[in-house]
């Protein structure tokens with residue numbers, strides 16, 4: 001049997017495991033994750049009110065329940081956990097599917113002021129990621145600025161505008177639900193530095209903002225018209241053209257001034273500094289930009305400030321280097337050839353990558369499937385050479401002997417039961433456990 005470790009149980013890890021066992025009956029796979037819960041960003045990124053996308057977890061579950069696949073949660077690979085070199089001794093091949101765990105920075109003064117957060121931190125909070133440090137995101141805030149105009153920016157904007165009735169049926173943790181329900185944020189400004197035709201959100205996500213109960217949408221037709229492709233969208237590809245059509249519809253409708261929440265969509269504004277009052281963020285200073293005729297924008301020397309006690313920076317994700325693996329700092333990815341890890345231009349036998357750490361943080365969940373397939377083809381082509389390696393009998397026995405105590409599938413199922421019980425006790429559906437201790441207590445309750 002070819003024994004493969006897949007590091008990361010997000011979409012790319014699950015699709016890699018699926019493809020391996022589907023394409024070859026002589027393969028066994030361990031899927032390791034540093035978290036006791038599987039599914040990566042499908043559990044800890046996809047917005048809780050997007051139940052249909054969330055339900056993709058059911059498809060990934062069938063992979064992890066396959067008879068030749070084993071889930072080993074709560075096992076960190078790298079510093080503080082199992083070294084990558086040790087993993088290579090335990091498996092014929094290791095496929096790293098560790099995603100892109102950090103956010104890009106703006107690099108402007110005031111970025112780290114209290115009240116300024118990356119969208120990653122905010123998303124992790126409402127998704128119950130156990131590394132979340134605070135429940136205080138919206139405390140004291142009336143006006144929020146979201147910097148960025150991609151789908152994650154739309155997600156966090158929408159979550160700030162949603163009320164208790166809409167959030168309560170989700171699996172959002174109770175503390176986040178209570179905080180958002182009590183939030184005094186009435187204005188959310190979502191701001192892009194380029195024009196509306198260049199925004200990266202998809203039309204479905206954008207349109208959804210217009211249907212939020214109790215929420216008015218404001219766009220400034222004069223600002224939108226700075227974009228030549230807004231005025232004449234005929235040359236645009238279908239996706240941005242549809243976005244422009246949605247924005248045109250809103251520009252032609254008077255905003256609902258009676259709505260308790262307002263979303264202001266702003267364009268051609270580049271953040272230059274976050275401004276403080278009493279040691280906390282109080283506003284964002286922007287420079288007005290204008291199209292430079294080459295698809296970019298340039299500054300105009302005209303400045304504007306938008307009040308904000310909460311700032312969420314949503315300008316992209318970035319991979320982080322994993323000890324023992326090469327890393328391209330320019331792209332935030334591991335260099336590879338069809339999924340085979342490259343060290344100084346040469347293929348490293350037995351080491352592979354898939355998903356965001358391979359191709360960067362782009363695409364939808366489904367994009368990870370062909371990406372994983374390409375890597376699996378490489379693994380299976382290398383099988384004959386990989387099988388020469390002598391391995392200990394069972395990597396799990398070896399890991400346990402070294403003090404590693406993985407959360408196995410039964411442990412994850414115990415977490416699921418605990419989340420269902422918590423929800424029932426709160427009069428809600430499933431409610432996620434938000435901290436390490438309650439997750440590990442639940443997981444280990446399956447073994448006592």
Ligand SMILES: Cc1cc2nc3c(=O)[nH]c(=O)nc-3n(C[C@H](O)[C@H](O)[C@H](O)COP(=O)(O)OP(=O)(O)OC[C@H]3O[C@@H](n4cnc5c(N)ncnc54)[C@H](O)[C@@H]3O)c2cc1C
Pocket residue numbers: 007008009010011012013032033034035038039040041042045046047050053075076077078097098099100101123152155317322354355356357362363364365366368
């Ligand atoms: C906020 C947000 C919302 C999104 N919403 C949508 C959406 O609605 N629809 C859609 O199609 N796509 C969405 N996406 C994109 C989608 O989530 C990604 O395409 C996908 O999750 C990438 O898969 P991945 O497996 O490469 O990484 P991830 O999903 O990030 O999985 C990586 C896994 O590796 C584990 N890991 C990391 N480091 C280690 C380590 N050292 N040791 C062990 N384990 C480790 C992590 O715990 C994690 O489980 C969203 C992305 C974000 C950020």
